[in-house]
Amino acid sequence: FSNSGAEANEGAIKLARIRTGKTEFIACEDGFHGRTMASLACTHKPAIREPFLPLNPRCSFVPYGDAEAIRKAINKDTAGVIIEPIQGEAGVIIPQEGYLREVREICDEKDVLLILDEVETGIGRTGKWFAYQHEKIQPDIVSLAKGIASGFPMGAIIARDGLEFSKSEHGSTFAGGPVACAAAIATLDVVEEVLPSVAEKGARIKKALSAHDTRVAGLMVGVTIGDSCSKVQQACMEKGVLVNCAAHGNIRLVPPLVISPEEIDRGCEVIDAAIRSVC
Ligand SMILES: Cc1ncc(COP(=O)(O)O)c(C=O)c1O
Missing domain, CATH: 3.90.1150.10 (Aspartate Aminotransferase, domain 1)
Incomplete structure (x- = not known):
């Protein structure tokens, strides 16, 4: 768990780095992932990113909706691709059907992790629990926040089997605190009903x-x-x-x-x- 969306992405980036042993990421132009250092490194908007250069991890940006551009940008140091299933801050940009499926295939082929930032699109926002379910794919890592606890500060990182943090690799005092979890559990019940x-x-x-x-x-x-x-x-x-x-x-x-x-x-x-x- 985390306390925000940026922190969830921070955790997702750490998890991808430590489990792959690789250091670089690919993200999309106009994409937004948060304002902490690693999430900011993968956030495109020059006005908020450039004052903090150089940022870590190294992230290259490709046009949103262009899966082939991701293929071309992947190199031997690429740990993961981080994208929003629908770009929110960019103005609700919905990619062509099949985009996420194609990105999934490319990540499999090139052996890099697919991290979906569902901070905005997750928890029922698009009519399914996760936006990736519309494309019937499985990401490697998903980050969540915003709607997860109805406005109470909370975020979460979900990863597939085999991609767990080991003890002491990640943590935070308040992450997954009892009040946040109670708010999230209550929220999930309501979302189930209204979905x-x-x-x-x-x-x-x-x-x-x-x-x-x-x-x-x-x-x-x-x-x-x-x-x-x-x-x-x-x-x-x-x-x-x-x-x-x-x-x-x-x-x-x-x-x-x-x-x-x-x-x-x-x-x-x-x-x-x-x-x-x-x-
Ligand atoms: C897609 C996406 N990722 C990450 C974030 C950052 O979340 P937070 O503001 O909770 O740090 C946002 C916030 O707008 C977002 O829209």
């Missing part, structure tokens, strides 16, 4: 915002706005609806999975009106 409704709720948002350029994966929604994104954000806030401007002028909507149909309709009404008034 079957997530796809339907996402479809409701898609329909309500059909006049706009949306990308929807369960309750993870991107709306391309462009330069006026922050004005739309402001207009929504004035009507009591909080939305987030992610990268490249995209609004990112990640409502709680327990959101009701009525709340969806009300929220989308405000967002639709805000886009129409500003753009």
Whole structure:
């Protein structure tokens, strides 16, 4: 366990390094993995990464959605490939179907670990427990946080058999503390209950915002706005609806999975009106 998403990725990177004995990683352009040193090394955004150069581990970046670019970037020192199944901070960028499957095959062929950062996409966000389940693959390591304990600080690293930390290789005083675990257990019960409704709720948002350029994966929604994104954000806030401007002028909507149909309709009404008034 960990206390945040960045720490979960920190652990995933350590685990990949220690079990493979290799030191380098491949990540994607526009990808976000956190702000601690190793997770930052695999985070692409130059504005937050470059002030801290040189960073460790060494990470090379390839275009998101291009599996062949990953194949080309792998070298003898590559320990793992770390990617988001859907890029969140980048503006909810959903790759073509088959991308993760292809990356999985390349990692198998080249004998490098596939680390999926499901900090944003995990715990039911896309309508399945993990986003990778849509592609029917098995990653080697998965990092989780955000929704795992309904906002209580917690993260987790899951790894396949044979990829465990040995005693004293990793740990943290508060990680997996009883209050966080109680919050997570309670959350998982609720997610289990609402999971079957997530796809339907996402479809409701898609329909309500059909006049706009949306990308929807369960309750993870991107709306391309462009330069006026922050004005739309402001207009929504004035009507009591909080939305987030992610990268490249995209609004990112990640409502709680327990959101009701009525709340969806009300929220989308405000967002639709805000886009129409500003753009
Ligand atoms: C995909 C992804 N990974 C990692 C993180 C970092 O998580 P935390 O802010 O809990 O450190 C985030 C946070 O936005 C994220 O979206």
